[in-house]
Amino acid sequence: MADLEGAFQMSLLHPNLKGVILQYGTAGFRTKAEELDHVMFRMGQLAALRSKKTKSTIGVMVTASHNPEEDNGVKLVDPLGEMLASAWEEYATQLANAEENQLTVILEKIIQEEKIEMHIGAFVVVGRDTRPSSLKLSQTAIDGIISLGSKHKDYGLVTTPQLHYIVCCHNTNQMYGTASVEGYYEKLSKAFLELTKQTPNRTDDHKHLKVDGANGIGALKLKEMENYLQKKLLISLYNDGTAGKLNHLCGADYVKVQQKRPEGIRMMAGERCCSYDGDADRVVYYYYDSASLFHLLDGDKIATLITTFLKELLTKADLHLQVAVVQTAYANGSSTRYLEETMKVEVHCAKTGVKHLHHKAQQFDIGVYFEANGHGTVLFSKDAQKKIQQLVENQNASKEQINAAKLLMNTLNLINQTVGDAISDMLLIEAILALKGMTVQQWDAIYTDLPNRQVKVKVADRRVIDTTDAERRAVSPPGLQEAIDSLVQKYSLSRAFVRPSGTEDVVRVYAEADTQTNADLLAHKVSLAVYKLAGGVGEEPKVVRS
Ligand code: 16G
Numbered sequence: 001m002a003d004l005e006g007a008f009q010m011s012l013l014h015p016n017l018k019g020v021i022l023q024y025g026t027a028g029f030r031t032k033a034e035e036l037d038h039v040m041f042r043m044g045q046l047a048a049l050r051s052k053k054t055k056s057t058i059g060v061m062v063t064a065s066h067n068p069e070e071d072n073g074v075k076l077v078d079p080l081g082e083m084l085a086s087a088w089e090e091y092a093t094q095l096a097n098a099e100e101n102q103l104t105v106i107l108e109k110i111i112q113e114e115k116i117e118m119h120i121g122a123f124v125v126v127g128r129d130t131r132p133s134s135l136k137l138s139q140t141a142i143d144g145i146i147s148l149g150s151k152h153k154d155y156g157l158v159t160t161p162q163l164h165y166i167v168c169c170h171n172t173n174q175m176y177g178t179a180s181v182e183g184y185y186e187k188l189s190k191a192f193l194e195l196t197k198q199t200p201n202r203t204d205d206h207k208h209l210k211v212d213g214a215n216g217i218g219a220l221k222l223k224e225m226e227n228y229l230q231k232k233l234l235i236s237l238y239n240d241g242t243a244g245k246l247n248h249l250c251g252a253d254y255v256k257v258q259q260k261r262p263e264g265i266r267m268m269a270g271e272r273c274c275s276y277d278g279d280a281d282r283v284v285y286y287y288y289d290s291a292s293l294f295h296l297l298d299g300d301k302i303a304t305l306i307t308t309f310l311k312e313l314l315t316k317a318d319l320h321l322q323v324a325v326v327q328t329a330y331a332n333g334s335s336t337r338y339l340e341e342t343m344k345v346e347v348h349c350a351k352t353g354v355k356h357l358h359h360k361a362q363q364f365d366i367g368v369y370f371e372a373n374g375h376g377t378v379l380f381s382k383d384a385q386k387k388i389q390q391l392v393e394n395q396n397a398s399k400e401q402i403n404a405a406k407l408l409m410n411t412l413n414l415i416n417q418t419v420g421d422a423i424s425d426m427l428l429i430e431a432i433l434a435l436k437g438m439t440v441q442q443w444d445a446i447y448t449d450l451p452n453r454q455v456k457v458k459v460a461d462r463r464v465i466d467t468t469d470a471e472r473r474a475v476s477p478p479g480l481q482e483a484i485d486s487l488v489q490k491y492s493l494s495r496a497f498v499r500p501s502g503t504e505d506v507v508r509v510y511a512e513a514d515t516q517t518n519a520d521l522l523a524h525k526v527s528l529a530v531y532k533l534a535g536g537v538g539e540e541p542k543v544v545r546s
């Protein structure tokens, strides 16, 4: 039996007062900040155990991403910068909800089940976003880490992807990069400058980008990084946190869901703009056309741009590497069709949540994954990295081949391979647009999105909805999928699905069709079917229109 008496005494300073039941979901724990003190302490403890188990550095990130400022949350980062292994999510839930006197019992259980040797050293790195509650909560997490005899380093204010990067650096002997925020800026800016070196004729107009920082950590970190970019990108930063409230009427989630520009940003027709979310792991682009129509370039458009670029480089390099794109059910049907039919790339559909996409993307030489909401990255297998490196050094290869290989090399250094990263994705997009001499309108014109609508339905218990086929079909409650199928048939180019949200107590409905009116109607009819067949509560859903 491990000696947990000291840990128990420390835990009494962070009691589970409210008894609110929480679940470690797709993005860790997320709720009102005031309910999280004991959860932070216990997640610090779990991170220490995970570090002993994996004999690696583990990360603890305090953030609630795009949620309102009053909320907060925490997620653990596994050794290579991935999300916490699913088997441990269950431990996290048990620990967070344990009664005071059960805490030691549950810690003991984890130690035994995982055969953790408590004398092994542990190291945990901690980061936090700019929420007013984050400093205190991260200190509580550190108390938890210390309570189990683990060492730690507090990286303070960092974006979520910066912490993922730092964890990966620690566990690869700094092969992935230097384990510091400066190391991150140096690695990314070097790759960006190398890529854009070949575009000497860009005017200041082309280099100009407007960024909505969601009044969050991304704004702060982009300001720090700006000098490293040597004016090769001219950034106008809005919603930088000096005046507005975090995620309030701004940020990537707001723009994607509302399909309109954020407040606090001045936009002229044709200007390229992008929005980060509250912890800077998502980015979406947008612009107004000359008729003042708003155009959104979401994760699907980003995946298409990056995939096109990579395929062209692989052809030039004459490298035979398999490229695949991983999307979720939310991917616009036009994007999937374009990728499969025009680009001839393999497309896979994974369940919502970064870990599902990430794992699928790991199966290919080059796996591009993006959620429509703007979270995504590119993974290069070890073998692919080696082949690219060998070609860069191959004296018998042609100039064109070597140049393409160098561009690939810089792309893989620029992209944050641990997780979706607004700053890194943005820099890659900017480099691609520069290299291809493309405007945002030309990028947008690669394919036309099908009109779509997302709505929420409140039900008594959203767990009555069970799905299969990467959430594209409902297997329960009985009759729901049949109802959806017959509704979908009535419209052309149509598709619809429903799934219980992993982050909110609602059922989400997605519909797309040939026109916006039809997408709105289909979404409405499907939400009525959910309301009737899955125990809707409150008022019947009404039609939602733009
Ligand atoms: C979380 C996920 C995100 C997903 C979203 C879906 C991570 C890091 N984040 O924010 O990928 O799109 O949940 O939310 O996995 P929903 O289940 O409420 O629709």
Ligand code: MG
Residues within 6 Å of the ligand: 065, 066, 277, 278, 279, 280, 281, 282
């Ligand atoms: Mg986020």
